[in-house]
Amino acid sequence: MEKIYVLDTSVLLSDPNAFFSFEDNDVVIPAVVIEEVDSKKSYQDEIGRNARRISRILDNFRNMGKLHEGIPLEVGGTFRVELNHKAMTFLADYFVESNNDNRILAVAKNLQLEENQKPQPKKVILVSRDAIMRVKADALGVEAQDYLSDKIVTASDFYQGYVEKDVNPSAIDMFYMDGSLSVEYFDEEAFYPNQYVILKDAYGSSKSALGRYSLQKKSIVPLYFTKDTVWGIHPKNAQQKMAFDLLLNDEVSLVTITGRAGTGKTLLALAAGLLKTEDEKVYKKLVVARPVVPMGRDIGFLPGDKDEKLRPWMQPIYDNLEYIFSARSGEDIEDIMVGLKNVEVEALTYIRGRSIAKQFIIIDEAQNLSRHEMKTIVSRVGEGSKIVLIGDPEQIDNPYLDYSSNGLSYVVEKFKDQALAGHVNLIKGERSPLAQLAAELL
Structure with a gap:
């Protein structure tokens, strides 16, 4: 099912190429997002650089058609600047203040209400790096997601640089006597270059060794640091x-x-x-x-x-x-x-x-x-x-x-x-x- 992704300003300021990260779905930015981006373009830092990059991308989009009507994206799907669906009527009973965040929420909610009236409605999803925005959207019944395209890895999968291996004590003795331990000992298990290996006695004694994987030698070698x-x-x-x-x-x-x-x-x-x-x-x-x-x-x-x-x-x-x-x-x-x-x-x-x-x-x-x-x-x-x-x-x-x-x-x-x-x-x-x-x- 096709989806409509409504992007918050925080998404674009963190990744100006976010327009192209949603495959063959519809990408929408409320008009107020353009105003927020414009207010940041004079900053002399990474935020200002991204704001200027967003401005250039939007300006290039203009050559492809009218932005408020929608233009096709190379990756599939469409992009448009939403000028309508900004009425705050539905939000007024819940979020009184008429700030920019609530205006973006109003666009997402009103688009959802409009889609629900169609025979084959598209799911409307608000994408924001702001946790409070996602909480407020959820309270309004609008699906909200964090922007994940620029996340390289989850915290639990973060590379540590070393690994512990339980081995036969004879392997530890071999490492000390020969000055290395071939990776063939670990069957087909792969190590990253310069990854450290803590060798521990599989039978529970205090015998251990610390080495580093050498890609050139295809072996665990002693530390360079002496x-x-x-x-x-x-x-x-x-x-x-x-x-x-x-x-x-x-x-x-x-x-x-x-x-x-x-x-x-x-x-x-x-x-x-x-x-x-x-x-x-x-x-x-x-x-x-x-x-x-x-x-x-x-x-x-x-x-x-x-x-x-x-x-x-x-x-x-x-x-x-x-x-x-x-x-x-x-x-x-x-x-x-x-x-x-x-x-x-x-x-x-x-x-x-x-x-x-x-x-x-x-x-x-x-x-x-x-x-x-x-x-x-x-x-x-x-x-x-x-x-x-x-x-x-x-x-x-x-x-x-x-x-x-x-x-x-x-x-x-x-x-x-x-x-x-x-x-x-x-x-x-x-x-x-x-x-x-x-x-x-x-």
């Missing part, structure tokens, strides 16, 4: 050892690290970056950047030059650097930063247009980036550089992203088959017992 500490930082659990192994392996040029607050993502990345730039001189510079996305209400414009404006946003980076330097030398962070000419801390705002070669790049809070922004950043990576993307997909401050549609989750899933990439999800909080409990309970 140091006890990196710039005074000691890995406290198996997942942190995996993270250091990826961070210090020069053959892996894209590293993604996820985990809840306090699991050590930023600390490990900074320690590895300092080792690679300051001690081993593999990279010319350590670049640390993070998106300027506030948690809660924005504090507005800040006084001072660029460095002074960025300092509040970059303070979490400086906190971790101070911890590393105090553990290593006990010197003051300001004095050390003056002496470190090849460590650069900046906002992602300034990364577009750059070509970054021979540098160790850390992008913090990457879960607040969209797929387009992530593509822009990763495509800046030049010859001989390594990029590390870290973040917690459970803590997203961008209103148009969620666990399954943010740029970090997108990169993890898209690159898990690639030999030059590696991922690990940190699960144990090491900041403090209180921080661990807060991450689990709150």
